[in-house]
Amino acid sequence: MKKDILAVFGIVLILAVLINGTHIQSVDEYYLTHIDDITPESETVTLSIRCDAVLQHYDELDPALRSEEFVPPDGVILPPTKYVLREGDTVFQILDRAVRSNRIQMEFQGAEENPFGSVYIQGIHYLYEFSCGPLSGWMYRVDGEFPHYGCSRYKLHDGQNIEWIYTCDLGQDAGALWMGGEE
Amino acid sequence: MKTVVTSGKSGAFSAVHPAAAMVYFLAVLLISMFCFHPVLQVEMLVGAALFCITLQKRGEALREIGFYLPLFLMVAVTNPLFSHNGVTPLFFLNGNPVTLEALLYGVSLAVSVIGVLLWCKCCGRVMTEDKFLYLFGKLIPKLSLILSMALRFVPVYLRQSRRVIRARKAMGLFSGKGITDRVKNRMRVFVAMISWSLEHAMETSASMRARGYGQKGRTNFSLFRFSPADGVLLCGCVFLLAVVWIGRAAGFAAFSYYPRTGGIGAAPADLAVYAAFGLLSLLPFLLEVKEVIVWSCCVSKI
Numbered sequence: 418m419k420k421d422i423l424a425v426f427g428i429v430l431i432l433a434v435l436i437n438g439t440h441i442q443s444v445d446e447y448y449l450t451h452i453d454d455i456t457p458e459s460e461t462v463t464l465s466i467r468c469d470a471v472l473q474h475y476d477e478l479d480p481a482l483r484s485e486e487f488v489p490p491d492g493v494i495l496p497p498t499k500y501v502l503r504e505g506d507t508v509f510q511i512l513d514r515a516v517r518s519n520r521i522q523m524e525f526q527g528a529e530e531n532p533f534g535s536v537y538i539q540g541i542h543y544l545y546e547f548s549c550g551p552l553s554g555w556m557y558r559v560d561g562e563f564p565h566y567g568c569s570r571y572k573l574h575d576g577q578n579i580e581w582i583y584t585c586d587l588g589q590d591a592g593a594l595w596m597g598g599e600e
Numbered sequence: 601m602k603t604v605v606t607s608g609k610s611g612a613f614s615a616v617h618p619a620a621a622m623v624y625f626l627a628v629l630l631i632s633m634f635c636f637h638p639v640l641q642v643e644m645l646v647g648a649a650l651f652c653i654t655l656q657k658r659g660e661a662l663r664e665i666g667f668y669l670p671l672f673l674m675v676a677v678t679n680p681l682f683s684h685n686g687v688t689p690l691f692f693l694n695g696n697p698v699t700l701e702a703l704l705y706g707v708s709l710a711v712s713v714i715g716v717l718l719w720c721k722c723c724g725r726v727m728t729e730d731k732f733l734y735l736f737g738k739l740i741p742k743l744s745l746i747l748s749m750a751l752r753f754v755p756v757y758l759r760q761s762r763r764v765i766r767a768r769k770a771m772g773l774f775s776g777k778g779i780t781d782r783v784k785n786r787m788r789v790f791v792a793m794i795s796w797s798l799e800h801a802m803e804t805s806a807s808m809r810a811r812g813y814g815q816k817g818r819t820n821f822s823l824f825r826f827s828p829a830d831g832v833l834l835c836g837c838v839f840l841l842a843v844v845w846i847g848r849a850a851g852f853a854a855f856s857y858y859p860r861t862g863g864i865g866a867a868p869a870d871l872a873v874y875a876a877f878g879l880l881s882l883l884p885f886l887l888e889v890k891e892v893i894v895w896s897c898c899v900s901k902i
Binding site: 418438440447524540545 | 778856858860
């Protein structure tokens with residue numbers, strides 16, 4: 418009997434930890450993010466999200482995504498927009514704020530699940546890794562350079578320009594040469 | 601379609617020649633495992649459930665719902681927790697959307713898992729060990745013995761573990777007071793069963809060798825005659841499989857869940873694929889119904 422009570426107690430404890438660790442938000446609550454107003458003295462960065470490469474590799478795209486709703490005809494998911502930089506903001510935090518305020522769908526792998534200890538962006542605007550051929554996925558570029566580490570480790574400074582680019586061949590079409598590109 | 605021996609509770613489908621039955625099960629399983637179209641899945645599940653009911657006693661089928669329903673819910677709910685694609689977010693869990701599309705895909709996965717389980721169960725009932733050895737004993741003796749042993753492993757295991765439990769009870773070693781004690785006891789039985797099952801497998805293979813299994817000129821325990829009706833069934837299966845497969849390869853009866861669930865096609869070619877698979881999956885049940893009708897006619901004449 419004693420052992421049973423102990424077992425029940427253990428199960429209740431595990432459940433309590435699980436419930437404590439989950440955080441449920443309604444749809445409106447989630448998208449309701451506060452975007453700071455730009456004032457003359459605030460530090461800002463520019464963010465854009467593009468998927469031009471998909472338009473060139475349209476035949477490789479997942480048939481379920483072949484519509485203007487999911488792939489904009491000009492390849493622009495988010496035009497260059499200025500966002501206020503908060504203290505210690507990383508590329509991931511700016512992206513997260515931007516997609517929430519624009520109601521753009523995004524899925525990511527958390528830093529604690531990732532072998533590189535950084536957030537990995539799996540999909541933005543229903544465009545996922547491998548949606549357009551086996552070498553496709555999301556990459557980011559800051560001031561024209563592709564950093565060699567994850568987006569939640571990149572601390573931003575005033576005036577930087579962040580571009581999220583969808584690639585169909587490991588970054589060569591976007592101009593990242595360090596993944597085995599030539600020239 | 602007459603056979604010398606059929607073991608277990610036999611439906612009409614158990615009398616079919618093993619080769620035709622094997623081709624039939626392979627065809628159904630092949631489509632069931634790779635098609636996630638809702639119409640095909642519903643057909644698959646209904647066909648499997650009806651077939652299962654004809655092979656089982658009534659109480660047994662009812663009891664099994666208690667196993668399949670929780671499994672269904674578990675698979676259906678798990679998918680949206682890990683997949684966040686889809687245009688209709690229902691709510692957000694730890695910053696990740698739980699979407700309607702992912703939930704639908706989870707339901708579809710659950711139907712697929714349960715349907716395939718049911719079909720495999722029917723396959724196990726119909727394709728008994730003697731049929732299996734009859735089909736493959738000459739061709740690939742070692743592999744077919746291993747497969748037939750693997751297929752009957754679970755029922756044999758359950759029977760033996762019940763025996764061990766009874767023996768332990770008789771010796772007074774089973775104090776079933778609390779749940780933890782019972783779990784501990786089960787664990788002991790489980791450990792005993794592992795060594796038993798390894799030993800049993802070796803014994804089986806040794807005894808099969810002693811009987812000259814796999815050698816030339818050896819006859820089978822059960823003999824099956826390939827009748828014209830079996831031939832018709834075999835050709836029908838292959839034809840229906842071909843219709844479904846070619847139709848799907850040509851892009852008909854296609855369905856996508858992400859990012860937005862697509863529509864269910866209703867073009868003539870789509871309908872042809874649905875009809876072909878519906879016929880294929882309902883075939884054993886229809887055979888059973890035919891058998892019952894023929895039987896009742898015969899009875900009324902007497």
